[in-house]
Amino acid sequence: GAGVSQTPSNKVTEKGKYVELRCDPISGHTALYWYRQSLGQGPEFLIYFQGTGAADDSGLPNDRFFAVRPEGSVSTLKIQRTERGDSAVYLCASSSKTGEGYTFGSGTRLTVV
């Protein structure tokens, strides 16, 4: 596609529920990153993929968070047993192999009530 697409744009869920956030990167982009951002803070690194594999998942806060990219294109961030502290904007970014710039999606605003 023309840009990075993230769905849903907004998600409200109850504490303890499971959620999936989707990222559709720019066609042909091999690198895909997930971040979460709280108000007034910079994006916090979660995980990045090079192709289908997770090249670095050191930012995932705990084992409730998991991400996949089975075909090297679309990625899904999965959060189990959501907690109120998971409320944030979840951003996805992708880049081409040259890695000279990253394009961000508009984000998913997750609210856990």
Added chain:
Amino acid sequence: GQNIDQPTEMTATEGAIVQINCTYQTSGFNGLFWYQQHAGEAPTFLSYNVLDGLEEKGRFSSFLSRSKGYSYLLLKELQMKDSASYLCAVRNQGGKLIFGQGTELSVKP
């Protein structure tokens, strides 16, 4: 590990020049990026430096000194629409891209 420091907020006057500094420590260096983020929007790419020196792009310039672990973003002829958060990000050799907390710039008339 990686650590990035930038001022939390700055104020400048319309038409003036402002310099936003960023210092970093990283395990291996493979590029420094500056992004602009308006409230409620996604970050947008401004500049990329991988070698020492100045990169100029219109009203925006970015400088890098790898030996000092230092970069700055220079904004000239400030406009009201430049009021935003400016994010410094560093990529390490493994490809991990880490952002600083952002500098909130307010441009006053």
